[in-house]
Amino acid sequence: MDLFFKYLQYEKRYSPHTLTSYHTDLGQFAEYLKEVYQLTDPAEADHAIIRSWILSLVQKHLEARSINRKIACLRSYYKFLLAQQRISVNPMLRIRPPKASKKLPGFVLEEPFNNLLDSFTFEDNFEGHRDKLILEFLYGTGMRLSELLGIEHPDIDLHARTVRVLGKGNKERIIPINDSLYFSLETYLAAKKTLNADNNSQKLLVTTKARPLYPKFVYRVVKKYIGMITTSEHSSPHVLRHSFATHLLNKGADLNAIKDLLGHASLAATQVYTHNSIDKLKSIFEKAHPKA
Known part of the structure; x- marks a missing residue:
């Protein structure tokens, strides 16, 4: 995970805000894997396990925008693991994000x-x-x-x-x-x-x-x-x-x-x-x- 975040910071040049959000998202996913599946390495998670986590977020009535950000985090993470040859198959390929309702930006008169x-x-x-x-x-x-x-x-x-x-x-x-x-x-x-x-x-x-x-x-x-x-x-x-x-x-x-x-x-x-x-x-x- 440390290598992944260094990659995002120095090669992809993600903003500090995005890095903080991704730290939180990946940390929550790791906790879920440990608590529900007794897995300590996210690299061992397959499509079904990842999908179950996303469904659990939906059941908690988390906003679609927040869920989609977490999915984006996992997409980046597993794409990185694939490039590093830590995994041979990307488990995110068939994951579809929930449709987010368009929220118009507020403004002052x-x-x-x-x-x-x-x-x-x-x-x-x-x-x-x-x-x-x-x-x-x-x-x-x-x-x-x-x-x-x-x-x-x-x-x-x-x-x-x-x-x-x-x-x-x-x-x-x-x-x-x-x-x-x-x-x-x-x-x-x-x-x-x-x-x-x-x-x-x-x-x-x-x-x-x-x-x-x-x-x-x-x-x-x-x-x-x-x-x-x-x-x-x-x-x-x-x-x-x-x-x-x-x-x-x-x-x-x-x-x-x-x-x-x-x-x-x-x-x-x-x-x-x-x-x-x-x-x-x-x-x-x-x-x-x-x-x-």
Whole structure:
């Protein structure tokens, strides 16, 4: 298993989040084999045993998306064992994943959120400027939380008004910085200079003790401010990424351009946002079509 995870990390370049999930999935599978079949080596599991584990997950009412991720983990694992000649037959060949219902990404409404950014009085101190910058970055660029936390000072080009981010699979992309984000960034950088100058961290976003921010911190910030404009349960950093894409599409942006901005590997991943825009299309149709 150690060799497998090193292979995923260094050769396949899987994200830390995916590696953590696969560690959990493979660990749960190993526990099941030991408890139910008294097997200590997953390489000894056959098609029937693997299928029984998947059925047990279905009976526990686990979401299809979660089950499919575990199946993807096992596919990668047994494909690796086959390449390493640890097994002669891949037991995953006839395993079929359950069909997952399409879950549309949640998003915040354009007008209330922009009113929050433009009209709300954030505290005139380092914390206030940092909180606003977090919101501006997530909504203004559509980047992922991990990408936001990974930004370092050399990644920012104020002259060109761009930011360089490292996405999934260590793929680098350049995202333009809009005017609102640019001014928030300038204000934040000025406030950051008042912090502990002895800290050598190159990370852009830091705490008041000049230490790099962490995921839960950003979650709390986003939840705090989104809670001011909606009672919806959609209040995670990823919701602002969804909002970025949905609002761009509503304004007529090209789907391929949105794909590149989001850092999606294929257009299929971006097309989910077209479903969120159907209400906008209906509204245009009702106003414009003579038979509407």
